[in-house]
Amino acid sequence: MKEMDLALKTAIHAARLAGGIQRDYAGKNINVTSKNTRSDLVTEVDIKCEEAIISAIKEVFPDHGALAEEKGEYAAASGNRRWIIDPLDGTVNYAHGFPVYCSSVALEADGEVVVGAVYDPVRDEMFHAFLGGGAWLNGKQIHASTTAQLGDSLLATGFPYTIRTEALNNLRQFSAFAMRAQAIRRPGAAALDLCYVACGRLEGFWEFHLKPWDMAAGALIVTEAGGTVSSDLGASFSVYKPAVVASNGHIHHQMIDTLEEAGRGE
Numbered sequence: 001m002k003e004m005d006l007a008l009k010t011a012i013h014a015a016r017l018a019g020g021i022q023r024d025y026a027g028k029n030i031n032v033t034s035k036n037t038r039s040d041l042v043t044e045v046d047i048k049c050e051e052a053i054i055s056a057i058k059e060v061f062p063d064h065g066a067l068a069e070e071k072g073e074y075a076a077a078s079g080n081r082r083w084i085i086d087p088l089d090g091t092v093n094y095a096h097g098f099p100v101y102c103s104s105v106a107l108e109a110d111g112e113v114v115v116g117a118v119y120d121p122v123r124d125e126m127f128h129a130f131l132g133g134g135a136w137l138n139g140k141q142i143h144a145s146t147t148a149q150l151g152d153s154l155l156a157t158g159f160p161y162t163i164r165t166e167a168l169n170n171l172r173q174f175s176a177f178a179m180r181a182q183a184i185r186r187p188g189a190a191a192l193d194l195c196y197v198a199c200g201r202l203e204g205f206w207e208f209h210l211k212p213w214d215m216a217a218g219a220l221i222v223t224e225a226g227g228t229v230s231s232d233l234g235a236s237f238s239v240y241k242p243a244v245v246a247s248n249g250h251i252h253h254q255m256i257d258t259l260e261e262a263g264r265g266e
Helices: 003-025 044-060 091-096 171-178 190-198 212-224 252-262
Strands: 032-034 041-043 065-068 072-074 081-089 102-109 112-120 125-130 135-137 140-142 154-157 183-185 204-207 228-230 244-247
Touching: 003 044, 003 081, 003 102, 003 112, 003 125, 041 044, 041 091, 044 065, 044 081, 044 102, 065 212, 081 091, 081 190, 081 212, 102 190, 102 212, 112 190, 112 212, 125 190, 125 212, 135 212, 154 171, 154 190, 171 183, 171 252, 190 204, 190 212, 190 244, 204 252, 212 228, 212 244, 228 252, 244 252
Parallel strands: 065 081, 154 183, 154 204
Antiparallel strands: 032 041, 065 072, 081 102, 102 112, 112 125, 125 135, 135 140, 204 244, 228 244
16 A cells, blocks of 8 residues: 555544544543633533544554644654654544534644544534645545635634734634625544535635644645635745645635735734
8 A cells, every 4th residue: 555545544543533532522521621811711521532543643654753732742763753742633622512613633754733633522524635646525526616706705713822912813803704605614633624624514714823723624624625725915824834724726815915005903
């Protein structure tokens, strides 16, 4: 089996393992603590999911490195392969029993994300993609929507944990889009928001202050579904830059124009 085929199979397997843990603990009394702010939470489920994902990857690719939300980074033993892992995206939702959360697993090879899997255990939906191979949902190929006008578009966004202290807190931008788009949602799991752009449930998504694990798998899935991903200023996208704009491609410039008009609030 080719390396990328095996990597995709591993990503899907690892994401499903984490989703199974999330299902097992859903609704139970779990240990929840805060990290940097009251709204930046970590649960015992985050830790268990991350351990399961890393263990599944190491069984197949023991020499690969990883960048994971809870345990940080470890270097590859050889080569330039790194897994980017969000064991539970939507932790605040999960802790409150709000059914919007997922696991996200991506592989970066030579600085480029080449494999991505995002699993929603609530709806049993597995989104996946590999570079040049299209984007898929539960085995069926998906495509971004064809909506051409921002005024006809459903968007999603999120707000930073530091909303009370951060100058770029997305409130001004949210207001600008609220006056231009058909509607906006704030589900609370960036990886799923990106996948929803990929499958046409949303036309666009933007957010600031994200981490690589929030975006890596989902951004690949968007582009493989025919969508567009960039920075908030329209520059080339990187998972190591904290802002993202994702769209079906048709409304991308309209989204960038709206963000520019709103300003960065700094």
